[in-house]
Amino acid sequence: MKHAVVLLSGGIDSTTTLAIAIAQGYATYVLSFDYGQRHSLELEAARRVAKSLGAKEHRTVKIDNGIFGGSALTDNVDVPKGRSEKEITAGVPITYVPARNTVFLSYALAWAEVLGTFDIFIGINALDYSGYPDCRPEFITAFENLANLATKSGVEGQRFRIHAPLISLSKGEIIRCGTELGVDFSLTHSCYDPTADGRACGRCDSCQIRRKGFREARLQDPIAYA
């Protein structure tokens, strides 16, 4: 059986990516990160999703020491609400977390090499998250190049492959794809600023992108909003 490491946040994109990896026949080693994100409901969602989809193993790695300061997702900074689509897609968002996907993929690479597997899946998307530098195809290409230079396996002729199956899909297409693969999106979490009882705010950038995606997909979003 083929094996792959899959990064999973517990949102729509990484959940669909995990479903795609499993549908492609991979036994999946799933990796989530506790990096002091304010929306730690993500991690509970990741656990539910990994179990529901039948991941072979799920690890949550703690990233300590506040190394990821400087983002509205980790610091005590207001998450923007009710922004227009133009505002959401202009420039690098304040929810950008410095070098996050680089750190996440580095861990995935380390674990993949330990497991002896060379396929890594990441649910990045260049359309709805165009402001994030580490969600672009050129970032993936650069990391793949690095991975093959940085490792014993790479030197010995193995080729690491970073799979980003959602890179050019719209949110609506991602939701349709996940639905066809049997994903239960009620298990996922997207909101950057949920209420105390765990409901999504409906107005942060992430909620707005999610809701627009379900509208595009002509499907009902199964989660509760505040």
Added chain:
Amino acid sequence: MKHAVVLLSGGIDSTTTLAIAIAQGYATYVLSFDYGQRHSLELEAARRVAKSLGAKEHRTVKIDNGIFGGSALTDNVDVPKGRSEKEITAGVPITYVPARNTVFLSYALAWAEVLGTFDIFIGINALDYSGYPDCRPEFITAFENLANLATKSGVEGQRFRIHAPLISLSKGEIIRCGTELGVDFSLTHSCYDPTADGRACGRCDSCQIRRKGFREARLQDPIAYA
């Protein structure tokens, strides 16, 4: 004042690298990692060294979950002893830790971006550690390329620079350089398999490379051997 992030293990190379960064006028933000290495005396050495050389800040980041399994440095595998120079330099050593420098540099990149600094120093060396894929110049070039694609700062036109000032020096040259910069090598730790009372074994690859370096430099190694 210029600022830089410097990776510090507490061995000869990273200690000399820190001394070089300081001599070049950088205020230094020093980063060490607790990754379950068997020779945790390294971390004590790193703390002593950072203090002695006058680092501006020193953080030790814990890498959890045994993600770095598969190495004689982290697992319960015998560290090789008494190998010949030919054996030490042939192939990838069993003390190779999967993707270690990739993970370390990713953290350094995240911290650098949070600090608003674009200079990162790493004490890798392509001569004495020729078997480690992530100690080669092409690895550094690939990481620099990645850093500038992966980050908000890179997208906005800043250039991250990964400084590897020791990359083409011999161990003897590194020791002479450090000595000229006032490094107290009695504070450093190199051994992969120290005795219970903290003395270096003298026979692992790292001790052998260190001792050869001091011989080449025609200097006395100030540490105690078993």
